Amino acid sequence: MxxxxxxxxxxxxxxxxxxxxxxxxxxxxxxxxxxxxxxxxxxxxxxxxxxxLSGATRDAVPVTLIDIDAATMALLGHPQRVPRDLVAGLASLAAAKRASGIFLDMDTSQPGSPAGDQALLAFISAYPGDAPPLALARRLGPVEQAGSRDEALAEQPSILDAAVRGRANILWVTSISRIDEDRVVRRWELSRTFCAPDGGRTLPSPQLFAAAVASADPRPLSDIQAFAAARTQAICDPGAATAPASPWPRNPDQRAAIAFLIADGPDHADPQFIRRDGRNVPLFRRVSARALMTSAGTIVAPRAVADDLLRDRFVIIGASHAESLDGHLTPIGFLPGALIVANAVATAPAVLSGQPLGPLGATLIALALFGAMMVVTSRLRAVAASVVIAVAVLVSLMALGRIFAPSTAGDIVLAAFGMVAFLSTLEGLYTICKEWRARGWRALLKPEKPQASQRTEDIA
Amino acid sequence: MLLARMRPALLAFAFVAAASLPVRAEDEAMRTPAGYIVGVETPAADPDEAAHILREGQEVSVQIGGALFDGDQVVVREPRTSVVIETVNDRHLRVDAAHSPHPIKGELPAGGRFSAFAAMVGELFRARPEARTVNLIGRTDGTLRLQLGRTVTQRVVPGTRLWIAWDGGMKPYTVEIRGRAEGGTALATTRASGRSAVVALPRKASGPLLLAVSDAVGAQVRIDLLADPTPPAVPEWISEGAPTPAFGQVATALWLLDRKPAEWDLHAAAIAAEAGNYGAAEELLLRLAEGKRPAR
Incomplete structure (x- = not known):
């Protein structure tokens, strides 16, 4: 008792x-x-x-989003589609302010109002050769061919096709992302190749385009074309003579995880600053298109807009209003498509300039990291082991992020961390099984503390 | 003689001054702003005459997207001009001539990845945001409906810009104000592809009027109006106590909406709509369009 x-x-x-x-x-x-x-x-x-932690802002591209938001649509009288003359005016403003590159994140596959279409066509037709490189979003749709796979996509024609043809500084890009099983966008698609009997072609993503034209060390558009040609040949005609490997980008990771650093908030909400040309510049700026419009609905003159907002920044013209139906779940919440593109664009150089690493290499590094963590923590108590593993994870993220793409570093460290957790679970199960024979169901209980040994006294 | 003796000192001063110029320029480039100008509303042909930023004693042009630094002052001279700013201290603020000069204070948090990481760790202790309601009913093009000002004849002031919103129907829509008598002439007409519109009531309008919204398939909803050039006198404490004009306009609209009978609702909506890009005004208009009235 x-x-x-x-x-x-x-x-x-x-x-x-x-x-x-x-x-x-x-x-x-x-x-x-x-x-x-x-x-x-x-x-x-x-x-x-x-x-x-893994350095996603390394050589980051400063981005400005001109947002056609609910306030803009209210000023325009809630039209069902963004007026294309407004889009043309905004793009013209960005070009006049010498943006490093411009991306129109707008669907132009269907005709709109005649006046709006005419204004946008006129803008594209008169786009000067020395103006900032311009990317237009190509809409993709299901392939209407018998036997085509469900997930296969085909390019949809645009009202701007004829106007764009032959213009060296205007490119079509595909603004698509990977959606995981839980409907969350986590990874990008760097390019999309469409094979055809005549050879096919590859369209770059906005982040590939931005990494070329708006990074700290800009590349000529011919680098994107060389990458696209090599990719087309590799996918559509793999048996042909090997195409010369594209020298750029160094790490053309087709499925890299997007580093979501930019949340959906106002301009003053905890911005991140990066160093660019010896200056401290905000990584991301967002301006409502309404702020760039007069009360009459026209676009303000370039001199009414500060240079810092657009000059030497990659400008995305996109929509976040509800009618655009372009919102998606991401690891940082529900974001408009244009903001997902902004996240991908801003952090693209860190991914594309990293050391390429295949699945085997990543697995070996993860195993080595796992082994090191297990060796160090094998004799430690649970609390101390947790602290050591947390520190190891942080240090590994920073170290690997400097060598490889941040997304690759994250994948490796998460894999190693997962292996540690898995092995700890297995170890616990093994101990229970081992003790079950001797102790029965009591093997599920914590081992009792050993009782203090009784004092013994010498009998004289 | 004196100048000759001072020449080395003057040369040294000139050298130091010249050498410090790029340093100052670099300081400017490395300074972290307090926020930005996010909008400029002015009828003036030259915005520089209407408003400017006073920075270290010098006038700087007001430009959309321009950075504001600690110690700056936003100066608005023209009475109908307003400068909308978003700063770490003021959040979202409309500065007009009545509230000029407005001092800028603070600095945006400008950390590297470690401060970003620290902020993320701080998120762990932050409570989850309150749940919000969301309407899960699919959208359809239902019957053309109008909620605002349906219950009683609405008194409207000639010369004002009326704001009206509706639901359902098929675009394009036509909004028309005409005399209520049979065959009355149209005083104002506007077309809209969305579900709200602003229509100017001419100064010459008088007596009983009719506001009609028609859609593309001929459906029509109407509101009875009565031109009344003398709106109720708004208490002075509303305009005196309002920190910004936009705030005052929303407060005035709310005061009008509280009148019984509810014959000034349309006028209240017109005043709220004039507040521009102001969240409270937009929220109020949204509620009015849905037929809801703010409760006391």
Missing amino acids: KRPSRWIGLLAKPAILASVIGFLSFFGLADQIAGFSANLGEKDRIVRWSAV
Whole structure:
């Protein structure tokens, strides 16, 4: 029979814990502690942290989003489609302010109002050869051929096709992303190849285009064309003589994870600054198209707009209003498509300039990292082991992010971390199984603390 | 003689001054702004005459997207001009002549990846945002409906720009104001492809009027109007206590919406619509369009 003092000793610990929890609940802190635990286990949060730590802003492209938002649509009287004369005016403004590159994230596969279409056609037709490189979004649709795969996509014609043809500084790009099984956009698609009997062609993504024209070390558009030609040949005609490897980009990762650093918020919401040409510039600026319009609905003169907003920045002209139906789930919440593109564009140079690494190399590094973590933590208590693993994860992210693409670094570290967790689980199961024969169901209980050995006295 | 003796000192001063110019320029480039100008509304042909930024004693042009630094002052001279700013201290603010000069204070948090990481760790302790409601009903082009000002004849002030919103129907829409008598002539007409429009009520309008919204298939909804050049006198405490004109306009609209009977609702909506890109005004108009009235 246990002595009363023993019972008091046993009950003291839970009683103290209950008192502390009750005290915290009284001040509303219990919810925060519960939220902390829940937040810590969120996979996408880990992905976001790894994006920040692994140097996703290395050589980042400063981006400005001209947002055709709900306020703009209200000023225009809530039209069902963004007027194309407005788009032409905004692009003209960005070109006049010498943006480093411009991307029109607008569907032009269907005709709009005659006046709007005419204005946009006139803008494209008169686009000067020395104006900033311009990318237009090509709409993709299902292939209307018997036997084609469900996921196969084909280029849809645009009202601008004839006007764009032969213009060296205007490119078609595909603004598409990978959607995971849980409907969350996490990865980009660097380019999309369309094979045809005459050889096919490859369209770059906006981030590939931006990395070429708007990075700190701009590349000629011929580099994008060389990459596209090599990619087309590799996919559509793999048996032909090997095409010369495209020298750029260094790491053409087709499925890289997008480093989501830019959230959906106002211009003053915790911006990140990057160094560019010896200056501190905001990584991302967002301006409502309405701010660039007069009360009459026309676009303001270039001198009314600050140079810092558009000059030497990659300008995306996109829409976030509800009628655009272009919102998607991401690791940082629901974002308009234009903002997903902005995230991909801003962090593209860090991915594309990283050391390329295949699946085998990534697996070997992850295994090595896993082995190192297990060796270091094998003799440590659980709390100490957790701290060591957390530090190892942070250091590995920073170190690997400097060598490889941030997305690759994140993938490697997450894989190693997952292996540690998996092995710890296996180790626990093995211990239970081993002890089951000797202790039965008591193997599920914590081992009892060894009793202090009884004192012995020498008998004289 | 004195100048000759001072020549080395003057030369040294000139050298230091010249050498410090690029340093100052670099300081400017490396300074972190407090926020940005996000909008300029002015009827003036030359915006520089209407408003400017006072920075270290010098006038700087007001430009959309321009950075604002700690110590700057936003100066608005022209009465009908307003400068909309977003800064770390003011959040979203409309500065007009009545509230000029407006001092800029603070600095945007400008950290590297470690401060970004620290902020992310801080997120762990942040409570989840409150749940919001969302309408899960699919959108359809239903019957043309109009909620605002349907219950009683609406008093409207000639010379004002009326704001009207509706739901359903097929675009394009036509909004027309005409005399209520049979065969009354149209006083104002406007076309819209969206579901709201602003239509100017001419100064010469008088007596009973009719506002009609028609859609592409001929459906029509109407509101009875009565031209009344003397709107109710708004208490002075509203205009005096309002920190910004836009705030004052929303407060005036709310005061009008509180009148019984509800015959000034359309006039209230017109005043709120004049507040421009102001969240509270837009929210109020949205509610009015849905037929909801703000509760006390």
